[in-house]
Amino acid sequence: xxxxxxxxxxxxxxxxxxAAIRASQLKAKTLCVELDKxxxxxxxxxxxxxxxxxxxxxxxxxxxxxxxxxxxxxQPTWDFAQMIGRSRSVAxxxxxxxxxxxxxxKVAWKHAQAKVVAPHKVLIxxxxxxxxxxxxxxxxxxxxxxPGLPFDGKRVIASKEAMSLPAxxxxxxxVGGGPIxxxxxxxxxxxxxxxxxxxxxxxxxxxxxxxxxxxLAQSLAKRGIVxxxxxxxxxIDSSGKTVKAVIETKAGKTPIEAEIVLVAIGVQGNVExxxxxxxxxxxxxxxxxxxxxxxxxxxxxxxxxxxxxxxPPWLAHVAHHEATCCVERLLLKSTxxxxxxxxxxxxxxxxGVASVGMTEKQARESGRQVRVGKFPxxxxxxxxxxxxxxxxxxxxxxxxxGELLGAHLVGSQxxxxxxxxxxxxxxxxxxxxxxxxIHPHPTYSESVMEAAGQGLGESVHI
Amino acid sequence: xxxxxxxxxxxxxxxxxxxxxxxxxxGDPVKEGDPLADIETDKAxxxxxxxxxxxxxxxxxxxxxxxxxxxxxxxxxxxxxDPKAVAQAMGAAGAAKAAAKAxxxxxxxxxSGNGKRPDPAVSVAAAEPAAVAVGGRVKSTPLARKIAAxxxxxxxxxxxxxPGGRVIRKDVEAFLAAKPAAAPAATSAPSSRTSVRIPHTxxxxxxxQRMLAAKQxxxxxxxxxxxxxxxxxxxxxxxxRRLARENIKLSLGDFVTKAVAMALRLHPALNASFEPDAxxxxxxxxxxxxxxxxxxxxxxxxxxxxxxxxxxxxxxxEALAKAARSGTLTxxxxxxxxxxxxxLGMFGTRQFDAILNLPxxxxxxxxxxxxxxxxxxxxxxxxxVMNLNLTADHRAVDGATAxxxxxxxxxxxxxxxAMLL
Numbered sequence: 034x035x036x037x038x039x040x041x042x043x044x045x046x047x048x049x050x051x052a053a054i055r056a057s058q059l060k061a062k063t064l065c066v067e068l069d070k071x072x073x074x075x076x077x078x079x080x081x082x083x084x085x086x087x088x089x090x091x092x093x094x095x096x097x098x099x100x101x102x103x104x105x106x107x108q109p110t111w112d113f114a115q116m117i118g119r120s121r122s123v124a125x126x127x128x129x130x131x132x133x134x135x136x137x138x139k140v141a142w143k144h145a146q147a148k149v150v151a152p153h154k155v156l157i158x159x160x161x162x163x164x165x166x167x168x169x170x171x172x173x174x175x176x177x178x179x180p181g182l183p184f185d186g187k188r189v190i191a192s193k194e195a196m197s198l199p200a201x202x203x204x205x206x207x208v209g210g211g212p213i214x215x216x217x218x219x220x221x222x223x224x225x226x227x228x229x230x231x232x233x234x235x236x237x238x239x240x241x242x243x244x245x246x247x248x249l250a251q252s253l254a255k256r257g258i259v260x261x262x263x264x265x266x267x268x269i270d271s272s273g274k275t276v277k278a279v280i281e282t283k284a285g286k287t288p289i290e291a292e293i294v295l296v297a298i299g300v301q302g303n304v305e306x307x308x309x310x311x312x313x314x315x316x317x318x319x320x321x322x323x324x325x326x327x328x329x330x331x332x333x334x335x336x337x338x339x340x341x342x343x344x345p346p347w348l349a350h351v352a353h354h355e356a357t358c359c360v361e362r363l364l365l366k367s368t369x370x371x372x373x374x375x376x377x378x379x380x381x382x383x384x385g386v387a388s389v390g391m392t393e394k395q396a397r398e399s400g401r402q403v404r405v406g407k408f409p410x411x412x413x414x415x416x417x418x419x420x421x422x423x424x425x426x427x428x429x430x431x432x433x434x435g436e437l438l439g440a441h442l443v444g445s446q447x448x449x450x451x452x453x454x455x456x457x458x459x460x461x462x463x464x465x466x467x468x469x470x471i472h473p474h475p476t477y478s479e480s481v482m483e484a485a486g487q488g489l490g491e492s493v494h495i
Numbered sequence: 496x497x498x499x500x501x502x503x504x505x506x507x508x509x510x511x512x513x514x515x516x517x518x519x520x521x522g523d524p525v526k527e528g529d530p531l532a533d534i535e536t537d538k539a540x541x542x543x544x545x546x547x548x549x550x551x552x553x554x555x556x557x558x559x560x561x562x563x564x565x566x567x568x569x570x571x572x573x574x575x576x577d578p579k580a581v582a583q584a585m586g587a588a589g590a591a592k593a594a595a596k597a598x599x600x601x602x603x604x605x606x607s608g609n610g611k612r613p614d615p616a617v618s619v620a621a622a623e624p625a626a627v628a629v630g631g632r633v634k635s636t637p638l639a640r641k642i643a644a645x646x647x648x649x650x651x652x653x654x655x656x657x658p659g660g661r662v663i664r665k666d667v668e669a670f671l672a673a674k675p676a677a678a679p680a681a682t683s684a685p686s687s688r689t690s691v692r693i694p695h696t697x698x699x700x701x702x703x704q705r706m707l708a709a710k711q712x713x714x715x716x717x718x719x720x721x722x723x724x725x726x727x728x729x730x731x732x733x734x735x736r737r738l739a740r741e742n743i744k745l746s747l748g749d750f751v752t753k754a755v756a757m758a759l760r761l762h763p764a765l766n767a768s769f770e771p772d773a774x775x776x777x778x779x780x781x782x783x784x785x786x787x788x789x790x791x792x793x794x795x796x797x798x799x800x801x802x803x804x805x806x807x808x809x810x811x812x813e814a815l816a817k818a819a820r821s822g823t824l825t826x827x828x829x830x831x832x833x834x835x836x837x838x839l840g841m842f843g844t845r846q847f848d849a850i851l852n853l854p855x856x857x858x859x860x861x862x863x864x865x866x867x868x869x870x871x872x873x874x875x876x877x878x879x880v881m882n883l884n885l886t887a888d889h890r891a892v893d894g895a896t897a898x899x900x901x902x903x904x905x906x907x908x909x910x911x912x913a914m915l916l
Contacts, residue, residue: 433645436664461664462636462637463637465637
């Protein structure tokens with residue numbers, strides 16, 4: 034039986050467009066169907082536009098906090114609408130870029146809703162049906178609301194609204210101390226909003242190394258962000274002109290009032306209406322069940338799922354790799370799989386946070402002999418020259434062979450520095466290779482080398 | 496002129512050799528007699544030595560490559576020659592070819608088959624290109640090397656599954672786990688009844704090819720005889736008493752070896768090779784002794800066995816078997832055989848057929864010596880009897896010739912003193 038397409042991809046985000054382009058590169062007849070804009074959340078409402086805003090915030094902060102030291106004596110003024118506008122135009126530019134890539138690789142795409150209606154059969158829009166040998170679902174995820182507090186887009190908002198507000202809010206309550214919540218906290222705090230962050234667990238960035246959480250909490254607090262950890266937000270009332278709520282901690286209850294409450298407690302998969310109910314597409318905890326060992330096969334033969342819709346870690350770079358692994362296996366190009374223990378995670382505050390692999394605690398709990406090397410940027414000539422000395426590089430090694438188990442960085446360049454350590458881990462480099470690979474002087478990257486050296490007591494600079 | 500070194504003939508039957516491991520790299524100075532590489536032949540792994548002095552200018556192949564006899568494997572720059580210039584002049588075509596081969600092999604790993612597109616959900620076994628690149632560098636990660644070094648294993652022996660066949664941590668750990676666990680795993684089979692697929696080793700391929708060739712080429716006859724060996728058993732006991740202080744223990748097999756060697760001297764028609772235009776009766780009696788190994792079997796050669804006493808036969812057989820098991824047989828120890836003995840008596844086998852070891856014209860299958868009722872005069876008495884079953888190539892050996900040889904052999908085994916004649 035001949036199908037209309039070799040592969041139909043539902044969704045045009047980092048997973049979907051990567052799958053479609055890779056499939057096309059491998060000569061498969063491919064169709065990509067996207068309901069909204071190509072590039073998905075990452076490009077339009079996530080990774081990229083927020084980075085535009087954060088760079089802006091960083092610029093504001095540099096002048097405000099470091100300007101005097103660098104000899105600046107003026108009174109800067111900032112235009113919030115321009116910040117938002119610039120961020121939107123960056124997203125628009127990239128969105129056009131994906132369309133260009135689709136043209137380049139001759140990927141057919143449609144702007145429509147799509148749904149798997151039978152094995153190998155996809156309904157596009159209301160009436161068109163196409164058949165495909167394989168179907169890849171990459172519909173992504175969306176912000177999860179607080180139970181009992183639906184988003185209203187005005188007072189109770191999610192990340193999308195937070196990057197396109199009509200005016201600078203005076204105050205903001207952010208529920209959730211993960212990367213998304215903290216990035217907005219950093220942005221709005223830097224440009225003048227009074228920001229309060231509430232995290233349910235006992236520390237912000239609970240997935241990171243404990244020292245990292247502590248260092249970032251200190252840095253953000255110094256900048257004026259109020260952080261409550263081990264705290265619950267309750268009695269939220271968004272009916273008035275401002276939002277009223279109560280922050281409950283062990284110490285007691287604190288009433289709070291804010292112009293806007295941003296809920297950033299996590300995401301849920303866009304699993305509704307992607308497949309006809311009779312197909313019995315298996316869903317688990319709000320995400321499609323897909324088996325990485327079988328090329329991301331779902332419970333329905335011929336139907337695969339990749340990216341945020343299959344669950345954590347909800348990262349664009351993981352979605353991209355899942356998609357290419359899935360496609361390469363489908364088209365018999367490779368059988369490579371993803372090593373989920375070697376995925377970097379970044380938080381683009383300032384200082385930023387980046388990490389890969391095990392935290393020190395996880396490494397110790399795994400029963401290994403652990404050796405930790407840590408180099409504060411305070412000792413880095415380059416960091417000092419830039420007046421950005423917050424943070425450190427912390428490397429966790431297995432003491433037996435010097436295997437790199439994890440890397441945890443806090444600092445102004447952390448998110449750029451982590452790639453070296455992902456590569457080191459991928460190539461199974463040990464601390465010796467990191468120390469003996471000559472790093473250029475003077476750079477922030479030297480601190481990685483110094484941290485490895487510090488672990489062995491060989492660092493000359495600490 | 497630079498010297499082009501080609502794949503040498505390291506065993507009489509080899510047509511190709513696999514470069515198991517380079518022992519030199521580009522730029523290394525070598526002297527005559529220096530080892531250049533370990534070459535896996537159809538018989539064993541042997542060292543290829545340099546016949547000249549010089550500097551390695553170019554290696555044409557990577558470890559794992561199979562190279563035909565006479566094909567160039569490396570180029571040696573002589574004194575006064577610039578190795579780099581030599582390498583350029585003599586071309587690295589071989590190396591490029593080797594790399595291309597490796598990558599196409601990797602690609603084939605995913606596309607070969609019956610043409611039907613396999614279910615992508617089933618994992619496709621990845622091709623495993625050799626982990627050794629040109630120049631003998633073993634592709635491996637630092638962590639893999641450290642773990643291997645700590646466990647005193649040569650990382651070159653570990654099959655790599657990383658990109659391009661690189662040996663990664665997982666590979667070394669799997670290698671370490673597999674080694675000691677192999678034996679118990681076999682006995683605890685009930686827990687896992689899955690089938691396993693064991694890719695052919697070079698030895699297995701050779702055995703398969705040679706056994707089939709013998710069956711196809713030679714019309715064979717089987718002739719057997721059953722000597723009564725009570726006197727031999729008694730003689731063995733007596734001699735072993737004498738040899739006890741030398742810590743030497745003769746086996747019945749050693750007596751068979753000795754007797755075969757003596758009988759062959761009397762019957763040179765069996766100590767021969769069949770060639771297309773002639774039968775070559777060999778001057779020397781060189782006995783191949785089949786040695787069973789875990790991975791197959793190998794036939795080292797006891798040279799001039801007819802000139803050896805039982806003591807030497809025992810000592811030399813032992814040394815050959817030991818070398819066979821440790822894979823350290825030399826080329827000489829594997830070549831020159833004129834007749835082969837295969838003995839399964841130690842397993843209690845009463846009788847079996849052996850397949851010819853061409854181009855030799857006969858092979859003797861030796862069964863166990865066992866106590867049986869024997870007719871002596873008109874009486875049934877207990878006696879020790881063994882079965883000798885000769886396979887002969889009827890193109891060269893007729894039935895009567897084989898029978899007469901066995902008769903002589905029987906005589907020597909029944910009356911060991913006859914061997915002294």
